Amino acid sequence: MPDTTPQPAYKRILLKLSGEALMGSDAYGINRQTISEIVAEIKEVAELGVEIGVVIGGGNIFRGVAPAATGMDRATADYMGMLATVMNGLALQDAMRMAGLNSRVQSALDIEQVVEPYIRGKAIRYLEQGRIVIFAAGTGNPFFTTDTAAALRGAEIGAQIVLKATKVDGIYTADPKKDPSATRYDKISFDEAIARNLAVMDATAFALCRDQKLPINVFSIFKSGALKRVVLGEAEGTLVYC
Numbered sequence: 001m002p003d004t005t006p007q008p009a010y011k012r013i014l015l016k017l018s019g020e021a022l023m024g025s026d027a028y029g030i031n032r033q034t035i036s037e038i039v040a041e042i043k044e045v046a047e048l049g050v051e052i053g054v055v056i057g058g059g060n061i062f063r064g065v066a067p068a069a070t071g072m073d074r075a076t077a078d079y080m081g082m083l084a085t086v087m088n089g090l091a092l093q094d095a096m097r098m099a100g101l102n103s104r105v106q107s108a109l110d111i112e113q114v115v116e117p118y119i120r121g122k123a124i125r126y127l128e129q130g131r132i133v134i135f136a137a138g139t140g141n142p143f144f145t146t147d148t149a150a151a152l153r154g155a156e157i158g159a160q161i162v163l164k165a166t167k168v169d170g171i172y173t174a175d176p177k178k179d180p181s182a183t184r185y186d187k188i189s190f191d192e193a194i195a196r197n198l199a200v201m202d203a204t205a206f207a208l209c210r211d212q213k214l215p216i217n218v219f220s221i222f223k224s225g226a227l228k229r230v231v232l233g234e235a236e237g238t239l240v241y242c
């Protein structure tokens with residue numbers, strides 16, 4: 001009998017999970033049902049034997065740019081944003097534990113009583129052992145975003161692709177939440193995404209992935225089975241290529 005088990009297109013992935021996606025239909029924070037559903041999608045991919053690193057965002061709890069705009073010191077606001085991603089990381093790990101998934105949280109900021117620090121070699125070892133590694137606190141530096149952290153950690157762990165799981169189902173010619181006439185790209189080059197200033201991801205993240213020849217796939221985390229389809233190499237969302 002031939003083996004008909006679907007084969008993943010990637011051995012190791014870096015999944016960027018939107019913080020705001022964790023809110024579900026709530027106004028802020030973490031919606032228990034939503035996080036369980038997201039973890040179920042991740043579990044399907046883990047069961048294919050794919051090694052998974054996750055960078056979690058913080059927009060559901062705190063985003064540095066808005067408080068800075070009203071006079072708060074930007075770097076201080078950004079550190080608060082990074083701490084928000086640690087809370088999301090812990091919530092995600094707990095939801096994974098309940099789903100029977102073995103994961104570790106590593107933080108780019110030292111808070112060792114709470115989570116272990118980011119150590120690249122250790123993270124890679126965990127991945128090889130089949131554990132999911134959740135990278136919290138972004139890059140550890142203000143003035144950056146968790147999209148850039150995803151590009152950075154993706155390159156560091158030797159991921160074959162960065163998967164940006166967000167609230168929209170791909171990259172559009174303009175923000176689809178503001179412009180209903182915007183159309184979705186099936187694929188787009190890094191150069192074009194940067195030149196068109198497409199705000200779905202920041203330019204630093206696009207540039208880092210382009211330089212490291214690390215493709216990105218943007219897809220909706222709310223579309224059932226979408227993550228698995230991307231991992232199986234099926235057309236889903238928008239592929240950003242070199």
Ligand SMILES: Nc1ncnc2c1ncn2[C@@H]1O[C@H](COP(=O)(O)OP(=O)(O)OP(=O)(O)O)[C@@H](O)[C@H]1O
Pocket residue numbers: 017018019020021056057058059060146147165166167168170171172173174175176177198199200201
């Ligand atoms: N050209 C575009 N195509 C698609 N989405 C776009 C575009 N321009 C802006 N967006 C917006 O970008 C958002 C996704 O990026 P955003 O950085 O806000 O979320 P995230 O990084 O996934 O979340 P978080 O910051 O909470 O972790 C979408 O919800 C969409 O409204």
Ligand SMILES: O=c1ccn([C@@H]2O[C@H](COP(=O)(O)O)[C@@H](O)[C@H]2O)c(=O)[nH]1
Pocket residue numbers: 019056057058059062063064065077078079080081082084085137138139140141142143144145146147149
């Ligand atoms: O490397 C980083 C990553 C994040 N921040 C701050 O955290 C918030 C939340 O991250 P999102 O990417 O928006 O989800 C972000 O707005 C920054 O304030 C950071 O400073 N450095």
